[in-house]
Amino acid sequence: MKRYVPLPLLLAAAACADGEGGAEDADTLSEAPWEEIEEAASGAEISMYMWGGDEGINAYMDEVVAPHLEEEYDITFSRQPMDAPEFLSRLMTEREADSMDGSGDILWINGENFRTAKENELLYGSFADMLPNMDYINEEAPYVENDMGTAVEGMQVPWGNVQYAFQFQGAEDPPETMEELLDWAEENPGSMTYPDVSNDTGNGFVRHILHHVAESPEDLAEYDEAWLEENGDDVWETLRELAPHLWREGETYPDSLSQQDQLFADGEVSMTLGFNEHRAESLIEQGTFPEDTETIGLTSGSISSVHYLSMPFNTTEPEAALVAINYMLSPEAQIAKLEPSRWGEGHILDLDAVSSGERDEIEAMVGEEVVPQEDALPELDARYVDWIQDNWEQEVVQQR
Amino acid sequence: MSSSVKSWLLLLPLLVFMILFVGQGMFRAFQESLDVGGSSGIFANYEALAADGTFHAALGVSVYVAFVSTMLSLLLGLLVTRTLTSWMKSDTWKLGAWFPMLIPHFVGAYLILLFFAPTGWFASAAASAGLGFPVMVQDTAYIGVILTYVWKEIPFVVLMLLPVYQEMDGRMQEVSRSLGAGRWTGFRFTEWPWVRPVLLETGLILFVFVIGAFEVPALLGVTYPSMVPVLAFDWFYQSGWSTRPLAQAMMVLLMLGSILLALLLLTTAYRWRERGRSHA
Numbered sequence: 001m002k003r004y005v006p007l008p009l010l011l012a013a014a015a016c017a018d019g020e021g022g023a024e025d026a027d028t029l030s031e032a033p034w035e036e037i038e039e040a041a042s043g044a045e046i047s048m049y050m051w052g053g054d055e056g057i058n059a060y061m062d063e064v065v066a067p068h069l070e071e072e073y074d075i076t077f078s079r080q081p082m083d084a085p086e087f088l089s090r091l092m093t094e095r096e097a098d099s100m101d102g103s104g105d106i107l108w109i110n111g112e113n114f115r116t117a118k119e120n121e122l123l124y125g126s127f128a129d130m131l132p133n134m135d136y137i138n139e140e141a142p143y144v145e146n147d148m149g150t151a152v153e154g155m156q157v158p159w160g161n162v163q164y165a166f167q168f169q170g171a172e173d174p175p176e177t178m179e180e181l182l183d184w185a186e187e188n189p190g191s192m193t194y195p196d197v198s199n200d201t202g203n204g205f206v207r208h209i210l211h212h213v214a215e216s217p218e219d220l221a222e223y224d225e226a227w228l229e230e231n232g233d234d235v236w237e238t239l240r241e242l243a244p245h246l247w248r249e250g251e252t253y254p255d256s257l258s259q260q261d262q263l264f265a266d267g268e269v270s271m272t273l274g275f276n277e278h279r280a281e282s283l284i285e286q287g288t289f290p291e292d293t294e295t296i297g298l299t300s301g302s303i304s305s306v307h308y309l310s311m312p313f314n315t316t317e318p319e320a321a322l323v324a325i326n327y328m329l330s331p332e333a334q335i336a337k338l339e340p341s342r343w344g345e346g347h348i349l350d351l352d353a354v355s356s357g358e359r360d361e362i363e364a365m366v367g368e369e370v371v372p373q374e375d376a377l378p379e380l381d382a383r384y385v386d387w388i389q390d391n392w393e394q395e396v397v398q399q400r
Numbered sequence: 401m402s403s404s405v406k407s408w409l410l411l412l413p414l415l416v417f418m419i420l421f422v423g424q425g426m427f428r429a430f431q432e433s434l435d436v437g438g439s440s441g442i443f444a445n446y447e448a449l450a451a452d453g454t455f456h457a458a459l460g461v462s463v464y465v466a467f468v469s470t471m472l473s474l475l476l477g478l479l480v481t482r483t484l485t486s487w488m489k490s491d492t493w494k495l496g497a498w499f500p501m502l503i504p505h506f507v508g509a510y511l512i513l514l515f516f517a518p519t520g521w522f523a524s525a526a527a528s529a530g531l532g533f534p535v536m537v538q539d540t541a542y543i544g545v546i547l548t549y550v551w552k553e554i555p556f557v558v559l560m561l562l563p564v565y566q567e568m569d570g571r572m573q574e575v576s577r578s579l580g581a582g583r584w585t586g587f588r589f590t591e592w593p594w595v596r597p598v599l600l601e602t603g604l605i606l607f608v609f610v611i612g613a614f615e616v617p618a619l620l621g622v623t624y625p626s627m628v629p630v631l632a633f634d635w636f637y638q639s640g641w642s643t644r645p646l647a648q649a650m651m652v653l654l655m656l657g658s659i660l661l662a663l664l665l666l667t668t669a670y671r672w673r674e675r676g677r678s679h680a
Contacts, residue, residue: 253623386638
């Protein structure tokens with residue numbers, strides 16, 4: 001590795017002042033009072049690397065976040081639609097070239113992508129403690145400190161919380177447990193499929209199969225190679241048995257969630273799936289999904305996943321990025337994010353920390369839970385994601 | 401200034417661009433494909449690749465798709481050019497024939513999806529006529545991918561062949577006919593010697609393009625076996641980048657294969673032209 005400005009760690013950096021580059025880092029900024037950061041942010045142009053495949057999410061960013069940042073802080077905000085592996089790859093190239101004037105200032109990230117970013121020193125540093133709005137977040141929640149087995153260390157802050165759910169059209173009696181879903185697939189040949197596991201939605205479905213095979217979620221609480229060796233075959237066997245009943249008899253799988261949603265919208269399959277139990281609502285409203293689309297959270301357990309906001313090591317506008325992230329954690333922005341006609345995804349607020357008016361608003365908006373809290377399953381260690389990616393094609397698709 | 405020095409100078413901007421961007425990229429790919437300091441030798445990734453069944457399947461399907469698409473495009477392109485040469489003198493016709501070249505490949509692939517998918521136009525038409533419709537997109541025979549390439553590449557073949565036909569000496573055909581040659585013999589002796597090197601070069605361009613292109617098989621291919629560029633993309637990004645060196649090794653092999661093929665075919669085309677000249 002070539003020389004580069006080392007990533008500031010909260011404690012170590014005081015000892016080693018690194019003059020190179022002279023860029024403001026997380027430590028110098030953490031000394032500054034918040035008002036100064038807000039002042040320095042004024043007039044900046046920032047952009048955010050984020051997945052762009054959901055119109056509802058894009059509408060939230062363009063219609064709520066961007067105008068607010070413009071009016072309140074004179075910050076010009078724009079999205080750069082890109083899949084996480086792609087922007088991480090770009091950051092890695094910039095890291096190797098010591099390029100400190102990156103074109104992205106905020107990252108939308110979680111899980112194995114966060115781990116990759118952290119391990120390769122692609123992140124700005126520990127900034128969570130600087131944000132005043134972290135007060136609204138329940139710091140006791142396990143996901144604040146730990147993201148799918150990787151220690152967060154303040155390098156990213158939770159932004160939203162979603163449940164995995166399934167959408168059906170025209171199903172009279174849609175399945176409510178994994179067992180029933182597998183039977184349903186058999187009774188309705190060609191109606192079901194799931195995306196390729198290089199895609200997080202498809203990978204998430206297989207993670208549910210891991211939970212299905214495991215006797216209790218505790219078996220999977222930590223990455224356990226011995227468990228995989230003993231039970232891995234059962235996971236693949238379940239999927240191999242499912243395959244002939246799937247769309248195209250499991251000969252091929254949709255390449256992405258958008259492709260599966262397209263099949264669903266065209267009526268070629270009659271179920272689709274994905275993180276965010278409310279994601280179908282805006283799609284029905286736009287007329288993409290049929291009116292009779294029904295969303296089901298499995299009572300046998302549904303993975304609950306948290307996603308985060310972070311900053312790349314080479315942001316040129318760290319103050320503005322901090323101000324924008326801080327706003328996105330505010331009760332105002334989090335409540336607007338609940339609105340089903342736009343994004344409609346779960347908040348990460350601590351209900352004891354917000355005002356009673358805000359609490360009422362949240363409760364009115366959240367309404368009936370698709371997945372009751374007691375059915376939520378913990379997200380798995382990112383190494384399980386790798387294990388699925390490494391073996392699925394060989395064990396399931398090639399074994400037809 | 402001698403003419404060869406001058407032509408090199410004229411090429412200089414392109415060469416600098418190639419070395420800076422393409423060359424640098426190829427060098428990086430090669431560098432990342434090596435296993436430096438590993439216990440299993442510097443070419444360990446290439447050995448792993450040679451033993452990898454998924455890679456073999458990807459290579460097999462890639463060669464099949466590239467070969468079939470190229471051959472069909474050349475054949476149909478040749479037929480179109482021969483039939484239309486006399487009309488092609490007008491610019492309107494030329495533009496009409498070349499129009500599909502303006503459409504990007506992924507748009508072309510979407511159009512194929514729109515027409516040929518099981519819920520597409522042709523399937524609906526077949527269904528209303530009470531007929532079934534075969535699966536032609538995202539199919540293991542890669543029919544949709546081949547269809548896309550064939551209709552996209554025929555205009556390119558026409559573009560390459562048209563000058564040959566327009567410069568052809570029509571009197572040769574008349575002579576062969578007056579000597580009693582049939583259509584095939586006439587084609588064999590009055591057209592083929594001029595068409596052959598151009599077809600070979602065009603075929604090379606098509607084959608190398610199809611085998612290395614990503615977007616069409618990504619949209620219309622299948623999960624397994626996937627074409628080499630799609631597999632490379634997957635390996636490049638998945639599993640915390642651990643399979644990235646394999647992806648790079650695969651791309652280096654694809655590149656070397658393409659260069660070897662180019663050398664072989666271009667020398668053959670050159671030899672054919674020389675022979676044609678000495679006969680004339």
